[in-house]
Amino acid sequence: xxxxxxxxxxxxxxxxxxxxxxxxxxxxxxxxxxxxxxxxxxxxxxxxxxxxxxxxxxxxxxxxxxxxxxxxxxxxxxxxxxxxxxxxxxxxxxxxxxxxxxxxxxxxxxxxxxxxxxxxxxxxxxxxxxxxxxxxxxxxxxxxxxxxxxxxxxxxxxxxxxxxxxxxxxxxxxxxxxxxxxxxxxxxxxxxxxxxxxxxxxxxxxxxxxxxxxxxxxxxxxxxxxxxxxxxxxxxxxxxxxxxxxxxxxxx
Amino acid sequence: xxxxxxxxxxxxxxxxxxxxxxxxxxxxxxxxxxxxxxxxxxxxxxxxxxxxxxxxxxxxxxxxxxxxxxxxxxxxxxxxxxxxxxxxxxxxxxxxxxxxxxxxxxxxxxxxxxxxxxxxxxxxxxxxxxxxxxxxxxxxxxxxxxxxxxxxxxxxxxxxxxxxxxxxxxxxxxxxxxxxxxxxxxxxxxxxxxxxxxxxxxxxxxxxxxxxxxxxxxxxxxxxxxxxxxxxxxxxxxxxxxxxxxxxxxxx
Numbered sequence: 001x002x003x004x005x006x007x008x009x010x011x012x013x014x015x016x017x018x019x020x021x022x023x024x025x026x027x028x029x030x031x032x033x034x035x036x037x038x039x040x041x042x043x044x045x046x047x048x049x050x051x052x053x054x055x056x057x058x059x060x061x062x063x064x065x066x067x068x069x070x071x072x073x074x075x076x077x078x079x080x081x082x083x084x085x086x087x088x089x090x091x092x093x094x095x096x097x098x099x100x101x102x103x104x105x106x107x108x109x110x111x112x113x114x115x116x117x118x119x120x121x122x123x124x125x126x127x128x129x130x131x132x133x134x135x136x137x138x139x140x141x142x143x144x145x146x147x148x149x150x151x152x153x154x155x156x157x158x159x160x161x162x163x164x165x166x167x168x169x170x171x172x173x174x175x176x177x178x179x180x181x182x183x184x185x186x187x188x189x190x191x192x193x194x195x196x197x198x199x200x201x202x203x204x205x206x207x208x209x210x211x212x213x214x215x216x217x218x219x220x221x222x223x224x225x226x227x228x229x230x231x232x233x234x235x236x237x238x239x240x241x242x243x244x245x246x247x248x249x250x251x252x
Numbered sequence: 253x254x255x256x257x258x259x260x261x262x263x264x265x266x267x268x269x270x271x272x273x274x275x276x277x278x279x280x281x282x283x284x285x286x287x288x289x290x291x292x293x294x295x296x297x298x299x300x301x302x303x304x305x306x307x308x309x310x311x312x313x314x315x316x317x318x319x320x321x322x323x324x325x326x327x328x329x330x331x332x333x334x335x336x337x338x339x340x341x342x343x344x345x346x347x348x349x350x351x352x353x354x355x356x357x358x359x360x361x362x363x364x365x366x367x368x369x370x371x372x373x374x375x376x377x378x379x380x381x382x383x384x385x386x387x388x389x390x391x392x393x394x395x396x397x398x399x400x401x402x403x404x405x406x407x408x409x410x411x412x413x414x415x416x417x418x419x420x421x422x423x424x425x426x427x428x429x430x431x432x433x434x435x436x437x438x439x440x441x442x443x444x445x446x447x448x449x450x451x452x453x454x455x456x457x458x459x460x461x462x463x464x465x466x467x468x469x470x471x472x473x474x475x476x477x478x479x480x481x482x483x484x485x486x487x488x489x490x491x492x493x494x495x496x497x498x499x500x501x502x503x504x
Binding site for chain 1: 254255256257258259260261262264346348351353360361412415416417418419420421422423424434435452453454455457458459461462464465466467468472474482495496500501502503
């Protein structure tokens with residue numbers, strides 16, 4: 001059921017998103033040219049979801065705790081930013097000067113708990129937290145998209161993360177809805193009818209990376225992509241969350 | 253320079269690859285339908301490169317060392333397989349029953365040092381090592397492809413790897429040639445003319461993941477994909493290796 005051909009298309013003329021904007025309507029409006037059909041997957045950059053959800057925080061409004069002040073001194077970071085990192089995290093996994101790697105309250109392990117100070121579109125004192133609940137937002141957007149166009153669609157909110165052993169970022173799915181995020185191929189035989197080595201595929205993450213190639217990372221202003229041709233609904237497997245549970249984590 | 257649209261196309265009717273096969277000719281032959289044009293990137297699954305390079309090893313021919321026998325007992329693995337893992341690695345990063353995560357001699361951190369026992373197409377005693385030098389093979393293939401079709405192309409050898417904090421595999425570039433594997437955007441401003449948060453993009457890895465979506469992981473027999481529309485040659489940035497140097501690794 002793996003497709004032979006995919007198209008990855010960025011939506012054009014996407015406006016700057018502000019708190020309270022109706023993201024679903026804006027995306028639907030810009031999707032008319034490409035069209036939305038069965039199997040299409042909409043991939044939406046984390047940043048515009050956070051902006052629509054008004055996840056802005058003004059560093060001047062934060063009172064850093066003693067723990068934040070100490071960690072800020074060790075990492076040479078702004079104590080107010082570190083306070084927000086601590087509030088958004090359940091664990092500081094590693095730190096050193098200029099680096100804080102945290103386990104976010106939703107399980108992602110990433111730099112600065114995903115708090116972003118670039119392209120946030122406010123003053124230099126404003127930063128942007130990750131969306132409140134990316135899976136829930138994906139489900140809500142999926143509902144609006146599906147009602148509007150009568151097609152079986154998928155939705156991903158993606159973000160670019162650093163990796164433990166690879167240089168450069170790769171995009172992953174903070175949340176997804178409408179299709180299996182994780183493909184469990186453990187029951188499938190290989191070409192020689194033996195169990196497969198690669199048996200669980202991070203499908204939503206690979207789709208997120210494919211979308212990232214047309215979204216860009218910088219000042220392109222192209223936060224939404226449509227992936228056409230995949231139709232992951234054909235996979236007869238169940239999806240689940242992609243963050244690795246702590247008891248499976250060998251690298252704490 | 254980020255493209256607005258990409259196509260990812262798997263090559264059809266790909267034959268089973270055996271040691272000594274002329275991979276370049278076989279790929280060129282199958283590329284006629286899709287055509288090869290400026291900016292196209294050929295993504296080739298690790299497994300067929302290893303097969304063409306005869307990276308098969310027969311476990312019955314291996315004499316496990318004392319170290320291998322001890323690690324095999326701790327991990328409940330075949331001592332001969334563990335001996336090969338040790339030979340292919342510079343460091344065992346983590347191990348526990350049924351899991352060995354190694355730093356491969358070429359820097360990749362991955363399970364079993366990338367040694368594969370599925371879809372290898374020989375007896376159950378045969379396993380398949382990673383290619384000898386994926387970057388060099390990419391450069392050699394690129395040379396043949398470029399000579400044949402007079403286009404500026406890119407080549408990637410990809411493989412699906414587990415991740416420290418994400419469930420499921422994602423495909424990465426074991427090697428690449430012809431374009432910048434890593435995009436250094438550190439000098440680029442964001443929409444607000446501030447430095448970018450995401451400043452180094454693992455471009456070759458994101459392309460590898462996009463290709464993986466049409467290659468599949470199991471018995472599809474579709475090991476080669478062409479990504480059209482990207483033209484990463486337009487990026488005026490330098491490429492470099494993607495494996496993170498040990499002195500940057502916080503998770504040893």
